[in-house]
Amino acid sequence: MKKTVFITGVSRGLGRALAAAYLDDGCAVYGCSRSGCDLADAHPGRYHDKALDLSDSGGGPAALAEWLCSGPGFDLAILNAGILPEIRDIKDTPLESLRETMEINLWSNKWVLDALLAMPRKPGHIVAISSGAAVSGSRGWNGYALSKAALNMLVRLYAAEEPEVHFTAFAPGLIDTAMQDYLCGIEDDAGFETVRRLKQARHTPDMPKPEEAARKITAVLDTLPRTSESGAFVDIRKMETYETSQPSLSQKKTKRKLTQNDPRKHSPGFRPSR
């Protein structure tokens, strides 16, 4: 039975590529964004689009809940929508900019999660698209880093409350999207080391196009309910090592001594700790 998938931020970039990948795989996809997505033409009856502004915490929750009620419930929900504010030092970042970033990248995910978890059939796996910036603390990433770090904790808190749902905060690696158009346009002399590294990564395998990234990500997301702790922060670039930046105690124990018949020992990509 093919999956039914909910995705936010499907109008372009990673979100649109993920929606297209699941549709190509025969799944049904429910997607939302402000400017809409054209995938319904190619996938009539299997792609369902909703125009929704995630900055509208006033009317958004009710509009989303009403739309979700008409749906079948989801096997997988991907909270992908996000914004990247101007790269600058936090001391130069106005509170208004920080508030706007937190509104989309964090608070909207709170009311979207509440709407998903209020459905008669809760999603089996909920993935919030985070970032390495959530843990790196690199200079210049101001509200973006704050919002993704808080999103990681939001996911952990929901995981503690909802044991029957698997939660993941997922860093998808670098992807060549509109966000990178802005980042790679920043002057070198702006003094932000990570921006220089992003420019070097562009047009290399380290920064794939959304379609290629989506193919890898859909395969990895499939394994996570078996291979990671619910609520964990998982960075795709660190998957092999199973090291997550916030490994839970049980993960460390598991890594140290997996029993003979532990199913994870047979999961794809398992690496016995050296």
Ligand SMILES: NC(=O)c1ccc[n+]([C@@H]2O[C@H](COP(=O)([O-])OP(=O)(O)OC[C@H]3O[C@@H](n4cnc5c(N)ncnc54)[C@H](OP(=O)(O)O)[C@@H]3O)[C@@H](O)[C@H]2O)c1
């Ligand atoms: N690109 C990377 O290298 C990278 C790396 C790590 C993490 N990420 C994360 O991956 C996710 C997708 O990023 P991307 O690179 O694909 O960005 P993108 O190309 O800028 O796409 C962002 C998506 O979010 C939607 N969105 C933004 N504001 C919204 C709002 N107020 N209401 C509803 N939808 C809204 C946009 O749709 P509308 O404008 O139509 O509303 C769009 O579909 C983000 O969470 C980002 O932080 C990206």
